[in-house]
Amino acid sequence: MSITVMLMQLGKGMIVTAEIFFLTLLFSLPLGLIIAFGRMAKNSVIRTLCKLYISIMRGTPLMLQLIVVYFAPFYVFGLKIPNYRFPAIIIAFALNYAAYFAEIYRSGIESMPVGQYEAAEVLGYSKGQTFFKIILPQVIKRILPPVTNETITLVKDTSLAFVLAHAEMFTLAKQIAAKETSIMPLMVAGVFYYIFNLVVASAMERIEKALNYYR
Amino acid sequence: MDERVLLTINHMSKSFDGEEVIKDISLSVKRGEVVSIIGPSGSGKSTLLRCATMLEKMDKGELIYLGEQAAWEENGKCVYASKAKMREIHSHYGLVFQNFNLFPHYSVMKNIIDAPMTVEKISKAEAVERATKLLEQLGLSDKADAYPYQLSGGQQQRVSIARALALQPKILFFDEPTSALDPELTGEVLKVIKELAKEHMTMIIVTHEMQFARELSDRIIFMEQGVIQAEGTPEEIFNSSNERVREFIGKFQA
Numbered sequence A: 001m002s003i004t005v006m007l008m009q010l011g012k013g014m015i016v017t018a019e020i021f022f023l024t025l026l027f028s029l030p031l032g033l034i035i036a037f038g039r040m041a042k043n044s045v046i047r048t049l050c051k052l053y054i055s056i057m058r059g060t061p062l063m064l065q066l067i068v069v070y071f072a073p074f075y076v077f078g079l080k081i082p083n084y085r086f087p088a089i090i091i092a093f094a095l096n097y098a099a100y101f102a103e104i105y106r107s108g109i110e111s112m113p114v115g116q117y118e119a120a121e122v123l124g125y126s127k128g129q130t131f132f133k134i135i136l137p138q139v140i141k142r143i144l145p146p147v148t149n150e151t152i153t154l155v156k157d158t159s160l161a162f163v164l165a166h167a168e169m170f171t172l173a174k175q176i177a178a179k180e181t182s183i184m185p186l187m188v189a190g191v192f193y194y195i196f197n198l199v200v201a202s203a204m205e206r207i208e209k210a211l212n213y214y215r
Numbered sequence B: 001m002d003e004r005v006l007l008t009i010n011h012m013s014k015s016f017d018g019e020e021v022i023k024d025i026s027l028s029v030k031r032g033e034v035v036s037i038i039g040p041s042g043s044g045k046s047t048l049l050r051c052a053t054m055l056e057k058m059d060k061g062e063l064i065y066l067g068e069q070a071a072w073e074e075n076g077k078c079v080y081a082s083k084a085k086m087r088e089i090h091s092h093y094g095l096v097f098q099n100f101n102l103f104p105h106y107s108v109m110k111n112i113i114d115a116p117m118t119v120e121k122i123s124k125a126e127a128v129e130r131a132t133k134l135l136e137q138l139g140l141s142d143k144a145d146a147y148p149y150q151l152s153g154g155q156q157q158r159v160s161i162a163r164a165l166a167l168q169p170k171i172l173f174f175d176e177p178t179s180a181l182d183p184e185l186t187g188e189v190l191k192v193i194k195e196l197a198k199e200h201m202t203m204i205i206v207t208h209e210m211q212f213a214r215e216l217s218d219r220i221i222f223m224e225q226g227v228i229q230a231e232g233t234p235e236e237i238f239n240s241s242n243e244r245v246r247e248f249i250g251k252f253q254a
Helices: A003-039 A044-059 A062-077 A085-110 A114-123 A127-164 A169-180 A184-213 B045-052 B083-090 B108-120 B124-137 B153-165 B183-198 B210-216 B234-238 B243-253
Strands: B005-016 B019-030 B034-038 B060-065 B068-074 B077-080 B093-096 B171-175 B202-206 B219-224 B227-232
Touching: A003 A044, A003 A085, A003 A127, A003 A169, A003 A184, A044 A085, A062 A085, A062 A127, A085 A127, A114 A127, A114 B093, A114 B153, A127 A169, A127 A184, A127 B108, A169 A184, B005 B045, B019 B045, B019 B060, B019 B202, B019 B227, B034 B045, B034 B210, B045 B171, B045 B202, B060 B077, B068 B083, B093 B153, B108 B124, B108 B153, B124 B153, B153 B171, B153 B183, B183 B202, B183 B210, B210 B234, B210 B243, B219 B234, B219 B243, B227 B234, B227 B243, B234 B243
Parallel strands: B034 B202, B034 B219, B093 B171, B171 B202
Antiparallel strands: B005 B019, B005 B060, B060 B068, B068 B077, B219 B227
16 A cells, blocks of 8 residues: 555544544533533532533543443444444543533632622623623633643544544554554554644644733 | 612621621611721621622611612511512612722723623613723723733722723722722722712722721711621711720721
């Protein structure tokens, strides 16, 4: 196999990897906020459930979660869902990352000085207005560094989708490596992941800089 | 009832963890009046202010703003008015905090115009017009585009006064407005408050600035251990025969 063909194939895998990456962020970032609210809820049932959820998602391997999400509908409920492989991957990733993001949101929200809430309350802002106009923008600035960390981990974690034999970059690299009995494809995949993360890190840095207009 | 009474507090009580911080306090404030609340730390004066502005819920008592009941007692418990009613009552007063509590992600201008636009739903043009006037009045015209972190403490406190005034409150509360400032910056904030007094703004001020309270107030309330120990004109308070008042004021004049 020529280098060009290999690069083309890995490039295709990279697109799938990017799909998993962006879809996971798209779903897990808002879901994480909802779970964070649940984790801080006054209602102790909701609070305990969210705590348990976070505990399980963080306490068990993502690879196991991928397998469970993919196989459970059939083995537990006898459901056969057509074309379920890719959705299963996205569901598992989103559920897992939402747990981590929830804790990051919570730390950010809880670090906000109570004076910000009180000022908004006395000025007559509703609870929703206070959160979305006053609190959340400041929370986002505070939590960017840990979010960047998680995001970079996510890029690498997408390779776990290989357990469901989905044609993302790592799965392809392994297949080519086995067929060609060469380590080259895996090395190239490594370079691709690295470049992907360089882009992610510099994008996050830009956002951080953009939010540096205030302290 | 007296039309000129803006705020009435009847029999307010408040406990934290079983410890009574406010003990059956009653007080009323008339339009244009400047009332200072003084007293040692832990006397309950800040709690009184926080209960009056409803940042803290009182345990017992009645709270009336401009003749409208904000809170009252029912079967020995304190009940607050409906949300819609509360929103209206909230618009009657403003509060200036000890630590300013400006919104750091908003410019000075945005800090001042956001609440009128969000809460009162006035147009941006109108809000900016109001804010521009206030900034001019408070000597901050050149700071409209600055962010809070770029300002001195005194400037920040003046912005927070402007932010409160932008909602055109009938009563303005101050919770130790100069306690977070060094003496040099205290003066510029006190000057602003004095100017507001000249314009007959109704104000209730918790303060440790005795001389300021004396010059400015129509009435001084001396609080200790959750009760009003003495109340009167500045002259009455500063020449009080009450042992505790004399002792407290003496400490500041030494």
